[in-house]
Amino acid sequence: MxxxxxxxxxxxxxxxxxxxxxxxxxxxxxxLDGNSLGKQPLKTKERLVSVLDEQWGQQLIGSWNKHWLELPKRIAGKIAQLVNADSDEVVVGESTSVNLFKLAHALIESGLYPKRLITDSLNFPTDNYILEGISSYLKMSPPLCVSYSSDLEADIAQLKEVIRSNQGVLCLSLVSYKSAYYYPAKMLNAFAKSHDSIIIWDLSHAVGAVHFDVKETETLAAIGCTYKYLNGGPGSPAFMFIDSQLSSSLSSPIQGWFGHANPFEFTSAFEAAKGIEKFNAGTPQILSLSALEIGLEITLDAxxxxxxxxxxxxxxxxxxxxxxxxxxxxxxxxxxxxxxxxxxxxxxxxxxxxxxxxxxxxxxxxxxxxxxxxxxxxxxxxxxxxxxxxxxxxxxxxxxxxxxxxxxxxxxxxxxxxxxx
Ligand SMILES: Cc1ncc(COP(=O)(O)O)c(C=O)c1O
Structure with missing residues (x-):
């Protein structure tokens, strides 16, 4: 042969x-670039044409009640299914960068962890920029970056040593964008927990390609994009996962009307929605969400x-x-x-x-x-x-x-x- x-x-x-x-x-x-931008599912066009023609074209604003208000929740439920989260532990919308900003800010301000941001040299640049931005905005010391001697893989002993002596809020990419190094998340989550720390996992290079179970790995917080292995299309909305017990202690740094308990009552005072919904901010991206649903359905099907x-x-x-x-x-x-x-x-x-x-x-x-x-x-x-x-x-x-x-x-x-x- x-x-x-x-x-x-x-x-x-x-x-x-x-x-x-x-x-x-x-x-x-x-x-061979589905890890940057996934291919277009054939059904995406059909879905978008129907959203354009029937929902936006014909039904206009009536589509909010009929189709669109429930769409982000339905999609968050599908992402939750993929990572074995509960459906009320995921929100979808905006970019990974914005989700990381909200989540890292909320964790730092929660008082649950020492006020220190930690990242490493394998992390994706935007994650490090966001952490740097938060630390200067909150007038904290700059993020601590664990710098390994190799671009290929994390030195886990070095990382653990840093966590042991510098507790705080970490952000790591579950699968590193350069080398595809896949972190031992379960072990690191347990180690972080026993050292008064938490890890936000960036799942962008992992979700839809690796089997990642938030319960099994005892993950408490994660973010990720959907335009790679989930085939959601260019700029498709990102997601945020927060363990349901943890989210009750967190507040979003962006208080927008879609994160209000009753956005359509138009009250003058902000009242945060219960659970992870409070991390929503503004009007959801309906066209992008509609395209994303097709990619997610194929992944769940397989x-x-x-x-x-x-x-x-x-x-x-x-x-x-x-x-x-x-x-x-x-x-x-x-x-x-x-x-x-x-x-x-x-x-x-x-x-x-x-x-x-x-x-x-x-x-x-x-x-x-x-x-x-x-x-x-x-x-x-x-x-x-x-x-x-x-x-x-x-x-x-x-x-x-x-x-x-x-x-x-x-x-x-x-x-x-x-x-x-
Ligand atoms: C690991 C990782 N995090 C974050 C991002 C950036 O995400 P966004 O553009 O949705 O903010 C990327 C983009 O490729 C990425 O690979």
Missing amino acids: TNLQKAQALDQSDRLAEFYQRFYHPENEIY GIRPIREKSELLGNYLIEKIQSELIPIGFKLESPEGYENRGSHVTISHQESWRICQCLLHPKRGEPKITIDFRPDKYIRIGMAPLYTRYIDLWQTVERLRAIVTSREFEQHDGKKPVVT
């Missing part, structure tokens, strides 16, 4: 294979366990190919080798990473365009979205990477970079 036949056989035995048909696929393109299982298998397959075909020609594996410490993308590097990415994105001789992404200063991320990534896509990508390097095709490109890489 050739390597291609092996990949084809793996696709044939894939129990999620039928989900490929549920997405829009641009012609002659292998898309089931998060089979999704995670396929993500592990795809990752193992790709890493095997990288080790046998790419490492001998100068690539380096920049993700954890074992699936238990890895999310759903695999990162590699090469001294010509940028120019190699240009060859993949701008093929010359009729090869497919291969969309992966480049992250400074040298990382090539290969994202596997288990609902639609196939083994043959990974096989073909490794073949192309090998050809680009062995033929020195990358020399045809200069090193100039655009704004969005």
Whole structure:
């Protein structure tokens, strides 16, 4: 059996294979960037057209009572189902950055934890910017950043030592955006709890790709985006999870009318809604929420366990190919080798990473365009979205990477970079 036949056989035995048909696929393109922006489900357009024509077009403001007021709650319930939260522990809306601001601010001001913000060097930049902003706004010391010697994985002993001697409110990305390093959340939550601390988990690179259970891991607080593995579309609304017992002690720093107990009574005094609803602020993004619901339904249909299982298998397959075909020609594996410490993308590097990415994105001789992404200063991320990534896509990508390097095709490109890489 050739390597291609092996990949084809793996696709044939894939129990999620039928989900490929549920997405829009641009012609002659292998898309391995679902960890940045997920593909468009075919049903999304139909849903949006119906919201535009029937709800907004025909029923106009009447749609608030008929369809829209209940939409954010319904969607939050679906996200809750995915992470095994209760439906009153999740709200959906706005961006991950804004949700982190509200949640971290609320925890710091709650008096439940020492007033210190802690992050680490694997965290996504916006999270660190938000924490920095909160600390200057509240006139606290700047966030403490645990800086590891490697971009690849967290040094858990170092992280625990920092928590032991500097308690407070931590924010960590459950799956790190650069290397896909997957933190041992349950152990860290327990450690934080026993040291008067709490961890806000950023689930952006995890939700919809890894099996994460807030109850099993004793997670108390999380945020995340929905435009990656949940296929909600560009800028689709983010979410916030807070354990129901904890949320009763928290207040949102943004008191908006949608977080009021009775927004449509238009009272002059603010009265916070009960539970997590108080973290809502303004009018929900109905079009984006409508699109997101389709992505969520597909994910729930497939089931998060089979999704995670396929993500592990795809990752193992790709890493095997990288080790046998790419490492001998100068690539380096920049993700954890074992699936238990890895999310759903695999990162590699090469001294010509940028120019190699240009060859993949701008093929010359009729090869497919291969969309992966480049992250400074040298990382090539290969994202596997288990609902639609196939083994043959990974096989073909490794073949192309090998050809680009062995033929020195990358020399045809200069090193100039655009704004969005
Ligand atoms: C881990 C992580 N957190 C936060 C963000 C930013 O989210 P938003 O643009 O919704 O604020 C991203 C974006 O890619 C991300 O990967």
